[in-house]
Amino acid sequence: xxxxxxxxxEPNAVTGYxxxxxxxxxxxxxCESVHGTYPLSYQRSWHGGIHLHPQTIGQPVRAxxxxxxxxxxxxxxxxxxxxDNGFVLLKHxxxxxxxxPITFYxxxxxxxxxxxIGHEKDKSRSVMIPLLRQPGSADxxxxxxxxxxxxxxxxxxxxxxxxxxxxxEIFMVNDDFNAYFNHTQLGKETxxxxxxxxxxxxxxxxxxxxxxxxxxxxxxxxxxxxxxFVRVSYDKGSKTTTVWQDEGKDKTPTLIPYQDxxxxxxxxxxxxxxxxxxxxxxxxxxxxxxxxxxxxRVIGPDKDKLSKEQSVNWQPIxxxxxxxxxxxLSAANILKLSDADFPSxxxxxxxxxxxSVFANDGICDIKAxxxxxxxxxxxxxxxxxxxxxxxxxxxxxxxxxxxxxxxxICESPTEWDKAGNATRYARLLKPGEHYDGNPDGYKKxxxxxxxxxxxxxxxxxxxxxxFHPLAFIEQFRTCRWLSEKEFKQFxxxxxxxGMGGKAAWEAVPKPNAxxxxxxxxxxxxxxxxxxxxxxxxxxxxxxxxFFGNSIQETQWWSKLHENNKAxxxxxxxxxxxxxxxxxxxxxxxxxxRGRKIDVIIENKLKMAQGxxxxxRENSFLTxxxxxxxxxxxxxxxxxxxxxxxxxxxxxxxxxxxxxxxxISMARYADGTINIERCKIPTSSGEKIxxxxxxFWKASASVNLPGVINQPYxxxxxxxxxxxxxxxxxxxxxxxxxxxxxxxxxxxxxxxGHEPRREK
Numbered sequence: 001x002x003x004x005x006x007x008x009x010e011p012n013a014v015t016g017y018x019x020x021x022x023x024x025x026x027x028x029x030x031c032e033s034v035h036g037t038y039p040l041s042y043q044r045s046w047h048g049g050i051h052l053h054p055q056t057i058g059q060p061v062r063a064x065x066x067x068x069x070x071x072x073x074x075x076x077x078x079x080x081x082x083x084d085n086g087f088v089l090l091k092h093x094x095x096x097x098x099x100x101p102i103t104f105y106x107x108x109x110x111x112x113x114x115x116x117i118g119h120e121k122d123k124s125r126s127v128m129i130p131l132l133r134q135p136g137s138a139d140x141x142x143x144x145x146x147x148x149x150x151x152x153x154x155x156x157x158x159x160x161x162x163x164x165x166x167x168x169e170i171f172m173v174n175d176d177f178n179a180y181f182n183h184t185q186l187g188k189e190t191x192x193x194x195x196x197x198x199x200x201x202x203x204x205x206x207x208x209x210x211x212x213x214x215x216x217x218x219x220x221x222x223x224x225x226x227x228x229f230v231r232v233s234y235d236k237g238s239k240t241t242t243v244w245q246d247e248g249k250d251k252t253p254t255l256i257p258y259q260d261x262x263x264x265x266x267x268x269x270x271x272x273x274x275x276x277x278x279x280x281x282x283x284x285x286x287x288x289x290x291x292x293x294x295x296x297r298v299i300g301p302d303k304d305k306l307s308k309e310q311s312v313n314w315q316p317i318x319x320x321x322x323x324x325x326x327x328x329l330s331a332a333n334i335l336k337l338s339d340a341d342f343p344s345x346x347x348x349x350x351x352x353x354x355x356s357v358f359a360n361d362g363i364c365d366i367k368a369x370x371x372x373x374x375x376x377x378x379x380x381x382x383x384x385x386x387x388x389x390x391x392x393x394x395x396x397x398x399x400x401x402x403x404x405x406x407x408x409i410c411e412s413p414t415e416w417d418k419a420g421n422a423t424r425y426a427r428l429l430k431p432g433e434h435y436d437g438n439p440d441g442y443k444k445x446x447x448x449x450x451x452x453x454x455x456x457x458x459x460x461x462x463x464x465x466x467f468h469p470l471a472f473i474e475q476f477r478t479c480r481w482l483s484e485k486e487f488k489q490f491x492x493x494x495x496x497x498g499m500g501g502k503a504a505w506e507a508v509p510k511p512n513a514x515x516x517x518x519x520x521x522x523x524x525x526x527x528x529x530x531x532x533x534x535x536x537x538x539x540x541x542x543x544x545x546f547f548g549n550s551i552q553e554t555q556w557w558s559k560l561h562e563n564n565k566a567x568x569x570x571x572x573x574x575x576x577x578x579x580x581x582x583x584x585x586x587x588x589x590x591x592x593r594g595r596k597i598d599v600i601i602e603n604k605l606k607m608a609q610g611x612x613x614x615x616r617e618n619s620f621l622t623x624x625x626x627x628x629x630x631x632x633x634x635x636x637x638x639x640x641x642x643x644x645x646x647x648x649x650x651x652x653x654x655x656x657x658x659x660x661x662x663i664s665m666a667r668y669a670d671g672t673i674n675i676e677r678c679k680i681p682t683s684s685g686e687k688i689x690x691x692x693x694x695f696w697k698a699s700a701s702v703n704l705p706g707v708i709n710q711p712y713x714x715x716x717x718x719x720x721x722x723x724x725x726x727x728x729x730x731x732x733x734x735x736x737x738x739x740x741x742x743x744x745x746x747x748x749x750x751x752g753h754e755p756r757r758e759k
Contacts, residue, residue: 001094001479002150002486003065005470006108006168007055008735038468039410045424046412048466049107049169053157058124060153061166064106064473066485067092069131069143071457075113075158076136084158085452086111088132090148095483096340096476097198098526100183103176105460106469107416109167109452111155128153142457147758149489151735151748170469174411177465185341186409187350189249194336197299200533201339201478204346205230205296207317208333209246213325218314221325229253229345230317231264232296234536236670239270243318244345252404253345258318265318271536275661278592284310285594290661291534296329297336300534301650305594339478347407406471417455417462421446480538481529484515489756490547491557492728496682496689497721505684508556513756519642520557527650528577531657536666540733545669545698548726550577550656552718553702556725560652561640568616571623572609575640577656578702583609583621588662589655590635601627663705668697673730677739677751680720688751689720690727690738728753 038050054061067090075086087109095101114136117124125133131146132155148154157164172180181187183196191206207228215221227246232239242264244253258265270277274293275286282289285305291298292313298306313330327334342348413420428435428442435442455462491513497504515521532538537546554560554577562574562581574581580589583605587597604627611620620626623633638651660666671694678689693711699722700708707713727750730736738747749755 001065001096001102001476001481001483002733003473003476004062004150004735005473006052006061006064006106006166007059008062008151010056038405039408039412039466046410046415048171048412048415048464049109049167049469051160051163051165052168053163053165058156060124060127061108061111061155061157063090063148063150063152063154064170065090065092065094066147066149067106069146069148070105070460071140071142071454072132073138073140073454074132074134074136075111075138077113077115078159079448079451082159082162084110084113084116084160086113086155086158087454088154089454089458093483094486096200096479096481097196098529100180100196100198100481102180104170104172104472107167107169107171108154109169109416110158110160110165112158116158117156124156128155140454140457142459149755149757168469170467170472171414171464172467173461173464181342181350185337185343186348189344191335191337191343191345194297195338195341195343199295199299199338199340200481200538201475202231202233203295204337204339204341204343205232205329206335206337206345207327211327211331211333213319213327214314215326218326224319228256228317228319229343231346232315234271237269237272237667239267240264241267241315241317246345256318257321258324259322265316265324267316272664272667274536275658275664282306282310286592287594287658292330294534294536295336295338296334300530302594339475342475347403348409349404349407350409352411406468408468410466411463412466413462414455414464416453418450418453419456420462421449421453425449480532480543482525482532484521484525485758486732487521487525487528488513488515489732490725490729491551491756492724493754493756494752495556495721495724496680496687497718503680503682503687503720505682505687509558512557518557519560519644520554523642523644523649524560524577524653527653530650531653534654535657535661537657537660539670540730541671541673541694542666542669543733544726544729545665545695546656546660547729548695548722549699549702551725552722553577553579560642568612568618569621570618572621572636575636575655576652576659578659580639580655580659583626585659586632586636586639589639589658590632592658592662593654595635597632598629601629601632659702663701665698665701668694668701668708670694671697673736675727675736675739677741677743678723689723690730690750691719691723695723695726724750724753731755 038047040047070089070091072088073086075084079085087107088111089108090106091103092106093101093103114125129146129148129152131143157166159165160167183198185191185195195204207224207230209224209227211224211228212220213222213224225245229244229246231242231244233242234240243256245256246253257263271294274290278286278290278293282292284307285302287300288298288302288306288311291300291302292306292311296313296315298311311330312328314326315329316324316326319325329336337343413424415424425442425446427433428445429439430436435445492508494505494507497506512518512520532543532546537543551557553574560576562579564570564573567573569582572581572583572586580586587602587605590597608620608626612618628636635651638649639655640652641649643649671692673692673694675690675692678691679686680689691712696711696716696719697708699719700706700713700716703718704713704716707716712719727738731738731749732755737745738750739745740747740751
């Protein structure tokens with residue numbers, strides 16, 4: 001699932017895009033105005049989204065994910081001065097795991113009218129999607145067919161209440177909501193089972209009250225007083241364990257700090273060292289041990305290769321301020337979850353009108369919401385009719401309450417359905433209310449409201465599930481599972497091959513991109529996604545480094561076996577997505593998977609490898625003389641197989657993940673990305689490609705480790721070739737822009753290339 005915010009970060013000359021993107025989250029979070037908080041609006045009305053201000057003048061509003069236009073209004077002028085009713089409603093269909101499709105919608109309301117934006121030829125309009133470059137109109141258009149892609153420009157912020165802003169909303173319809181969230185823990189006050197095996201994001205562990213604690217020697221030292229909620233997260237190789245103590249029903253868990261007030265326990269390089277730790281601790285099957293160390297449970301095909309006694313997983317937790325104890329996370333009474341489960345102890349709360357929190361007339365009972373949040377006594381809102389003006393700043397600025405608001409997932413009628421206006425606003429005619437005795441004013445008010453409504457053109461039910469949109473994006477951004485349509489975008493249309501005057505500029509053959517026939521799509525996409533999840537290839541920079549190398553290594557997704565009979569190392573030549581090569585690498589992989597290798601045969605094969613390497617001749621390696629067994633030959637073929645019926649057809653992907661882990665490729669991929677724009681003469685004239693030292697080091701670790709610290713050494717095979725899919729992956733995965741001819745970071749896509757999209 002690829003998703004981003006409606007405003008993209010600007011590059012920071014010092015810290016680069018990565019920190020700029022993190023800062024953008026904070027800035028967007030701070031831009032929820034008091035006249036547009038979630039879930040409250042003026043007059044205590046339900047408000048299904050938030051109001052966001054642009055960060056810079058003329059900052060475009062962009063699609064948050066790939067999708068389809070449901071409906072739009074390209075307004076020619078404002079409804080009246082300072083009031084814009086232009087909008088785009090998108091439908092998004094993607095995946096978060098194997099068998100985990102998700103459908104949701106995003107709404108961008110109060111987009112600027114065409115008069116304020118300018119003419120179609122103006123730069124501001126020329127970069128918008130073609131559908132929205134046409135002349136403005138007051139009409140609402142039901143579309144249902146126009147494709148949009150993440151980061152596509154939908155327009156610019158218009159105005160409402162005189163403020164430059166958009167109303168931004170994310171919601172799901174009930175059938176889609178239930179189909180997806182029935183796999184999660186959402187709505188369950190008490191966690192009683194492990195979470196979904198299609199996990200993503202951070203991992204969580206629920207340690208029961210009275211759970212045993214141990215010291216480093218695994219000697220029992222005591223037990224937990226209350227139930228503990230443990231979160232394990234990773235960042236650039238470091239593992240952070242954060243612990244909260246359960247304070248009981250409807251009470252916020254209390255953070256147990258390790259050092260300062262907000263800290264967890266940090267283990268530097270824990271993730272970078274996972275391969276070695278797994279092989280040391282779990283020799284019977286390091287593959288299963290690797291999952292225990294990362295997830296606290298084994299979810300892959302090797303889950304039965306460790307006995308209960310072999311599966312012990314001692315990990316440190318903070319059980320009291322500044323104090324560490326050890327627990328066996330593999331214990332049956334410790335529950336294992338992830339962000340995919342939306343656990344209640346992390347603030348996720350499911351609320352529907354059936355809970356009597358929201359009235360059927362669409363009016364939000366402020367006191368009832370405060371009761372749900374357990375904050376009424378702090379607000380002093382004893383009267384359900386207390387004005388929004390006094391409560392909105394409180395709800396927005398109180399950190400504890402604001403966090404709870406962000407976790408609310410609420411079912412309520414949409415505010416954009418004019419059929420519900422009579423019920424929704426009838427209270428305004430009651431004695432003492434705004435339009436008491438003023439029916440003409442009330443009618444004028446309804447006429448004004450209807451100029452913004454459009455729901456009858458969507459074909460959607462009026463009762464929907466709303467999310468705090470920034471919380472939704474922040475949560476799902478940690479899921480990097482790629483749907484078929486997302487996956488296809490990583491393959492460039494044009495590539496470079498060779499160096500200097502011999503470089504070729506050529507089109508990738510069409511069959512390579514055929515998702516119906518190419519085994520990379522039909523067989524290997526899901527195993528690749530599982531590989532990314534298992535081995536932590538789950539950040540944009542890491543995924544870009546993987547795709548940049550694997551797409552080149554597999555000749556643009558055309559073959560998984562080098563099959564070079566002339567190579568001195570044949571038949572132990574390259575197979576899989578990172579082209580596992582040489583006897584000792586194949587054996588290392590098999591041992592990692594817990595496959596038994598006879599020591600005598602292993603030694604004989606290694607001797608054959610040494611002789612072949614010395615003579616640079618493959619006669620020593622032929623199957624008839626090397627001593628390889630029939631079982632080994634089958635295993636070897638599995639690494640490059642396209643046969644879906646083979647029991648281990650996932651080995652092509654998994655072997656690449658293991659190789660990634662044992663050479664610690666993530667350590668290099670995590671480096672700062674300083675993009676250089678480079679020129680190269682080709683058979684079709686001068687072409688542009690992009691490179692960075694961090695990607696060089698990641699590529700060298702795979703292909704020629706001896707030149708890791710010698711940037712752009714010509715001995716590294718096909719580095720420029722690798723740079724093309726690497727840059728393409730950065731464009732698909734990240735929010736960064738590429739330098740133009742003047743070095744200005746303004747290009748959304750690599751120069752000279754076009755995205756691979758559906759027509």
